[in-house]
Amino acid sequence: MSLFIERLVNGLADGSIYALLALALVVVFRSTGQLNFAQGEIGTLGAFVVSTLTLSGLPVWLSILLAMFVGFVISAGVERVVVRPIEHRNPGAVIVALIGVFLAVNQLVAMFWGVDARGLPNVFPDQADDFVTILGAPVRIARLGVIGVLIVVLLLLWLMFNKTKIGLAMRAVANNQESSNLVGIRVGTILVVGWGLAGAIGVLAAALLAPSAGLTGTLMLGPFLLASVAAVLGGLDSPVGAVVGGLIIGLTEAFMVGYVDFLGADMLFPVMLVILLVVLLLRPSGLFGSERVERV
Amino acid sequence: MSGDALLAVTGLTAGYGPVEVLHGLDFTVGEGEIVVILGANGAGKTTTMRAVSGMIPRHGTVEFGGVDISGAKPDAIVRAGVSQVPQGRGTFTDLTVEDNLECGGYTVKGSIAEDLERWYGVFPRLAERRDQKAGSLSGGEQQMLAVARAMMSRPKLLLCDEPSLGLAPLITKELFKVLGNLRDEHGMSLLIVEQNAGMSLALADRAYVLETGSIVATGTGDELLADDTIKEAYLGVVN
Known part of the structure; x- marks a missing residue:
């Protein structure tokens, strides 16, 4: 029982990171119809910014907020400078351009911060005795903190999308750009804000992952792939789906490695792809996706 | 009319890429007036609407309330008081x-x-x-x-892009009554592009006939309704 709870919390915590990243992918896909290949790398870059800022003496939480702002600006810039000009001329080429951005950011990180792994301080208490006991199981506070962050981000996003004017405009643009234009919404501005928001969320995910995973240039490679699977699994245009998909992957990872002896951690990708295949065969638009996506 | 027109369009050309669809349109909408631009499929009705509301690049002059909005972006045009009901409802x-x-x-x-x-x-x-x-x-x-x-x-001016499209006749009738009320009870001016000649001309104060990007006839709604060529082309009445 105690081991089960530990694995459950670990699965939910890792799943929260995938969920955040998947959420970022979905925010972009809903508005622009593009899978942002550079999403993970912008997160990695942000985590290195956190590292630099904390080394210069800033508190971790403040460093993360500042790095999220950097992620916002970079991601917004990618939309404005790379995606939009190309999309007007050749929509199909955008995906190639985004792979280019992925490589460019990846190289940039190596140039500025080197290729050696470094540690990143945790924003939550993470000493050996920083745990609470839940139903007899020792649970690390840092792990609960990650789950808490996901809940707070979801709450803030929900408030923004449903209670603010810019959130309404973002939903309108995701649904019908032409009509958004006609009611006086500046669609370009909304797209930039959406991409920026996704960039900031991606940095947050990376900054939460790096303390336990170790900060290297390839920090977000695996998580990005898993988050893509999570987003497709949940439905590429559904924020709820992204979160559910992310948590499913985190839990699968934790329980598979924990309980199924012959499936090690290396088997996670194949197993996830099988799950994805089955879901897509039964529900082509994902668990929570709307059918509209199929026509894209 | 054009002296105190709410919307005054002169020499409007617009198109998509190298293809020019509108070849220099002149039309006006007065305060509290319902103006219909009648045209068949492909005449340039939607292009006219998109050009007026700033959705596509255009040349010529578009004046609204005496202010030149020819180069304005769609959101600025909405703020100025021109609102559009897009084709297919949107x-x-x-x-x-x-x-x-x-x-x-x-x-x-x-x-x-x-x-x-x-x-x-x-x-x-x-x-x-x-x-x-x-x-x-x-x-x-x-x-x-x-x-x-x-x-x-x-808005002060409502643009309606083929509002009858895909609606049953009874519903269309109800809709046109609503559009009439917008003028009578809410002081609106309306510019409607349509191919449903019967209902739209009955509602219109004035109308223009648009054919392949040029205005070929103009008159009051009743005048055009009584015109034999219009009857033949748009109402399916053969003399």
């Missing part, structure tokens, strides 16, 4: 009826609560369905929603 299908109306009031500074109640009053069906997704409404209801949404920006 409702936000994933959003609720109320969200759609709030989007319509996006450019309004301050509270839009009174506008909501006002248009719910005019369209009680929308009030009943305010929490439903727009995509679940019938075609007629979505057209009413598109009109109400356009009115939420408090």
Whole structure:
């Protein structure tokens, strides 16, 4: 029982990171119809910014907020400078351009911060005795903190999308750009804000992952792939789906490695792809996706 | 008319890429007037609407309330007081009826609560369905929603792009009554592009006939309704 709870919390915590990243992918896909290949790398870059800022003496939480702002600006810039000009001329080429951005950011990180792994301080208490006991199981506070962050981000996003004017405009643009234009919404501005928001969320995910995973240039490679699977699994245009998909992957990872002896951690990708295949065969638009996506 | 016209368009050309669709249109809409531009498929009706509302590059002069809006972006044109009901309604299908109306009031500074109640009053069906997704409404209801949404920006001029498209005759009749009321009771001016000649000319104060990007005839609604060539081309009446 105690081991089960530990694995459950670990699965939910890792799943929260995938969920955040998947959420970022979905925010972009809903508005622009593009899978942002550079999403993970912008997160990695942000985590290195956190590292630099904390080394210069800033508190971790403040460093993360500042790095999220950097992620916002970079991601917004990618939309404005790379995606939009190309999309007007050749929509199909955008995906190639985004792979280019992925490589460019990846190289940039190596140039500025080197290729050696470094540690990143945790924003939550993470000493050996920083745990609470839940139903007899020792649970690390840092792990609960990650789950808490996901809940707070979801709450803030929900408030923004449903209670603010810019959130309404973002939903309108995701649904019908032409009509958004006609009611006086500046669609370009909304797209930039959406991409920026996704960039900031991606940095947050990376900054939460790096303390336990170790900060290297390839920090977000695996998580990005898993988050893509999570987003497709949940439905590429559904924020709820992204979160559910992310948590499913985190839990699968934790329980598979924990309980199924012959499936090690290396088997996670194949197993996830099988799950994805089955879901897509039964529900082509994902668990929570709307059918509209199929026509894209 | 053109001296005190609310909307004065002169020498309007527009198109898509190298293809010119409109070859220099001149037309006006006066204060409190309903003007219809009649045209068949491919005549350039939608292009005219998109050019006036700033959705596509255009040449020529578009003056609204005496102000040149030829180079203005769509959101600036909405703020100036021109609102469009797009062809095919263009409702936000994933959003609720109320969200759609709030989007319509996006450019309004301050509270839009009174506008909501006002248009719910005019369209009680929308009030009943305010929490439903727009995509679940019938075609007629979505057209009413598109009109109400356009009115939420408090426009002086309403552009309607083929409002009768895909609607049953009875629903179209109801819709045109609503459009007439917008002028009579809410002081609106309307520019409607249509191919339904019978109903739109009956409503129109003045009308223009658009053929392959040029205006070929103009007159009052009644004059054009009585014109034999119009009857033949748009009403299917063969002499």
